[in-house]
Amino acid sequence: MAAPRIAIDGMGGDSGPAAMLGGMARALKADPSLRFLVIGDEALVGAELDKHVFPAGSVELLHAPDAIKGDEKPSQALRRARTTSMGMAIAAVKDGRADAALSAGNTGALMAIAKLALRTMPGIDRPALTALLPTLGEHDCVMLDLGANTECDAQNLVQFAVMGAAYARTVLGLKKPRVKLLNIGTEELKGTDELKEAAAMLREASYLPLQFDGFTEGDQLSRGKVDVVVTDGFSGNIALKTAEGTARFVTDLLRRAFTSSLRSKAGFALSKPALHMLKVHLDPNNHNGAVFLGLNGLVVKSHGGATPKGICNAINVAARMVRNDLARQVGEDLDNFRAHAFNGSEAAK
Amino acid sequence: MAAPRIAIDGMGGDSGPAAMLGGMARALKADPSLRFLVIGDEALVGAELDKHVFPAGSVELLHAPDAIKGDEKPSQALRRARTTSMGMAIAAVKDGRADAALSAGNTGALMAIAKLALRTMPGIDRPALTALLPTLGEHDCVMLDLGANTECDAQNLVQFAVMGAAYARTVLGLKKPRVKLLNIGTEELKGTDELKEAAAMLREASYLPLQFDGFTEGDQLSRGKVDVVVTDGFSGNIALKTAEGTARFVTDLLRRAFTSSLRSKAGFALSKPALHMLKVHLDPNNHNGAVFLGLNGLVVKSHGGATPKGICNAINVAARMVRNDLARQVGEDLDNFRAHAFNGSEAAK
Numbered sequence: 001m002a003a004p005r006i007a008i009d010g011m012g013g014d015s016g017p018a019a020m021l022g023g024m025a026r027a028l029k030a031d032p033s034l035r036f037l038v039i040g041d042e043a044l045v046g047a048e049l050d051k052h053v054f055p056a057g058s059v060e061l062l063h064a065p066d067a068i069k070g071d072e073k074p075s076q077a078l079r080r081a082r083t084t085s086m087g088m089a090i091a092a093v094k095d096g097r098a099d100a101a102l103s104a105g106n107t108g109a110l111m112a113i114a115k116l117a118l119r120t121m122p123g124i125d126r127p128a129l130t131a132l133l134p135t136l137g138e139h140d141c142v143m144l145d146l147g148a149n150t151e152c153d154a155q156n157l158v159q160f161a162v163m164g165a166a167y168a169r170t171v172l173g174l175k176k177p178r179v180k181l182l183n184i185g186t187e188e189l190k191g192t193d194e195l196k197e198a199a200a201m202l203r204e205a206s207y208l209p210l211q212f213d214g215f216t217e218g219d220q221l222s223r224g225k226v227d228v229v230v231t232d233g234f235s236g237n238i239a240l241k242t243a244e245g246t247a248r249f250v251t252d253l254l255r256r257a258f259t260s261s262l263r264s265k266a267g268f269a270l271s272k273p274a275l276h277m278l279k280v281h282l283d284p285n286n287h288n289g290a291v292f293l294g295l296n297g298l299v300v301k302s303h304g305g306a307t308p309k310g311i312c313n314a315i316n317v318a319a320r321m322v323r324n325d326l327a328r329q330v331g332e333d334l335d336n337f338r339a340h341a342f343n344g345s346e347a348a349k
Numbered sequence: 350m351a352a353p354r355i356a357i358d359g360m361g362g363d364s365g366p367a368a369m370l371g372g373m374a375r376a377l378k379a380d381p382s383l384r385f386l387v388i389g390d391e392a393l394v395g396a397e398l399d400k401h402v403f404p405a406g407s408v409e410l411l412h413a414p415d416a417i418k419g420d421e422k423p424s425q426a427l428r429r430a431r432t433t434s435m436g437m438a439i440a441a442v443k444d445g446r447a448d449a450a451l452s453a454g455n456t457g458a459l460m461a462i463a464k465l466a467l468r469t470m471p472g473i474d475r476p477a478l479t480a481l482l483p484t485l486g487e488h489d490c491v492m493l494d495l496g497a498n499t500e501c502d503a504q505n506l507v508q509f510a511v512m513g514a515a516y517a518r519t520v521l522g523l524k525k526p527r528v529k530l531l532n533i534g535t536e537e538l539k540g541t542d543e544l545k546e547a548a549a550m551l552r553e554a555s556y557l558p559l560q561f562d563g564f565t566e567g568d569q570l571s572r573g574k575v576d577v578v579v580t581d582g583f584s585g586n587i588a589l590k591t592a593e594g595t596a597r598f599v600t601d602l603l604r605r606a607f608t609s610s611l612r613s614k615a616g617f618a619l620s621k622p623a624l625h626m627l628k629v630h631l632d633p634n635n636h637n638g639a640v641f642l643g644l645n646g647l648v649v650k651s652h653g654g655a656t657p658k659g660i661c662n663a664i665n666v667a668a669r670m671v672r673n674d675l676a677r678q679v680g681e682d683l684d685n686f687r688a689h690a691f692n693g694s695e696a697a698k
Binding site: 071073134135136147150151182184187189191192217218219220221222223231233234235237238239240241242243244245246247248249250251252253254256257258260261263264266267268269270271272273274275277278281282 | 420422483484485496499500531533536538540541566567568569570571572580582583584586587588589590591592593594595596597598599600601602603605606607609610612613615616617618619620621622623624626627630631
């Protein structure tokens with residue numbers, strides 16, 4: 001298939017065009033077949049472009065007169081979609097000029113613009129922000145929703161499960177991903193009505209290409225015993241940020257311990273190569289790139305504070321999804337689910 | 350004041366009477382003035398009692414014919430309150446034979462039995478499970494609710510804020526604790542309606558002995574910039590368990606790193622004394638003892654898997670609350686709050 005073409009919002013994120021262009025340069029070094037449409041202020045992005053040597057024809061610059069601010073309300077951002085780098089990157093996906101869009105900007109605005117321009121897939125009421133979390137197991141774990149939807153009903157959660165499993169199949173290469181719902185206990189009677197209802201629906205849906213294993217709790221997320229963790233956007237965001245904060249907390253304590261005496265400093269010097277692996281494993285840049293699943297088009301969100309390495313990882317996430325035709329995979333699973341659910345409800349009459 | 354008398358559910362928790370009696374022995378060693386009423390199967394608890402030498406008159410054993418199971422439904426446990434060690438420990442608090450009760454058993458059952466027997470304080474609709482979390486700051490941070498109430502309205506959250514602040518004042522010795530609501534962003538428009546409404550109410554209540562600082566996110570919990578974190582029991586439980594799981598994840602990675610080569614093993618040996626501090630800081634036994642705030646009586650919940658050291662810490666939490674007369678402090682703050690809230694709504698007419 002043709003090489004992935006990725007539309008880049010050149011103006012989003014804490015360090016603006018510098019991180020985005022740096023990330024593109026890294027990604028192209030590893031895979032020169034990639035194609036970029038980078039959108040933003042011609043002068044600012046152009047200046048950063050000049051700092052790199054890109055393969056001929058790999059990068060196209062499109063001027064955007066404006067940019068969405070980090071604290072802009074989604075409703076306001078929506079009205080400025082046509083003239084902003086973020087809105088124009090999404091439009092490029094809609095028009096077929098790009099296979100995926102990447103932005104490190106305002107999450108709420110990105111979600112609102114993407115949802116309005118691309119619309120949700122048939123059978124999906126709400127898109128979900130999806131990412132990979134590090135685990136002790138052989139591969140990362142897929143988690144959704146991470147903050148796109150503050151409140152979700154049972155139907156939303158079931159749709160998230162279907163989409164998350166399709167993601168795990170295509171991106172992680174798993175045949176029948178193990179799916180669990182995040183809850184405050186593993187017994188059937190625990191949690192909200194929405195969770196209990198979603199669990200009942202997933203238990204019935206044995207025809208889906210996933211293995212539903214019931215509920216899981218926050219302390220199990222990184223144990224490597226589950227492939228897809230499904231939750232509403234509020235709890236998902238709390239869990240994700242608490243995990244990030246706790247990882248930083250422990251490494252800060254570790255730093256204190258290592259600098260507390262000459263002896264421990266010497267110990268640190270000796271252990272440094274091994275501890276470097278820990279740092280690599282925990283660096284959020286190495287897990288960068290969350291995707292809005294459930295839209296008619298691929299949209300990837302980067303951490304606002306991502307480094308060029310982080311942006312490069314997010315680009316790789318986007319490229320992998322394009323190459324694996326994630327959208328088609330999710331669409332097929334959803335069609336399958338709807339066909340069964342429809343037959344089921346017909347039969348029940 | 351007289352020494353704290355603590356009723357112990359001798360049968361709860363993963364290791365039953367052994368951990369409970371071991372914890373009592375540790376606590377008495379540090380503070381021989383403590384008094385215990387330990388409740389459970391006479392033979393089982395008696396056998397553990399014989400393994401320790403307690404100061405004369407410090408421990409009384411009360412036979413309970415039955416015990417609440419770990420997976421028993423709260424509704425079922427309620428019916429067996431009168432004959433079980435857990436129910437009898439709560440009854441001892443109600444009757445004034447003990448100043449506080451401690452159990453390592455089934456949380457849902459403990460909550461249900463305690464709520465029915467002790468009732469909520471005037472002005473409190475629901476009690477909240479409250480604990481101290483480790484931080485990088487000078488002291489721990491108070492967090493509530495950690496799982497007693499799956500769903501909470503704005504009024505519940507405001508009551509939790511008042512109780513949490515009273516807890517921080519008495520147990521942490523802070524004059525005007527900094528209180529924040531856990532949310533998925535810090536902007537005023539973020540989150541559920543309940544959170545926005547609770548924030549509006551707390552912003553108005555400047556007469557309260559607390560400083561309301563708006564919203565906080567999951568990654569800020571351990572930074573030491575907030576004294577009391579208020580949330581509903583679902584999100585609170587997810588955050589607490591995710592933090593525990595992530596801390597374990599990072600230390601597991603650390604262990605792998607240290608054992609990956611001879612060189613790193615040597616580094617570990619050198620750094621061991623400093624790393625021991627990290628272990629102490631993260632050991633859940635050192636932060637054991639969550640309290641149900643808002644009841645007419647003190648009830649402390651221990652981790653089910655707590656060691657004697659963990660039980661000893663939970664006993665210390667209970668003793669400190671009794672000595673600081675936490676119940677009176679919370680009651681006064683609530684009276685104050687209700688008086689103002691009442692005047693406010695009268696004035697608005």
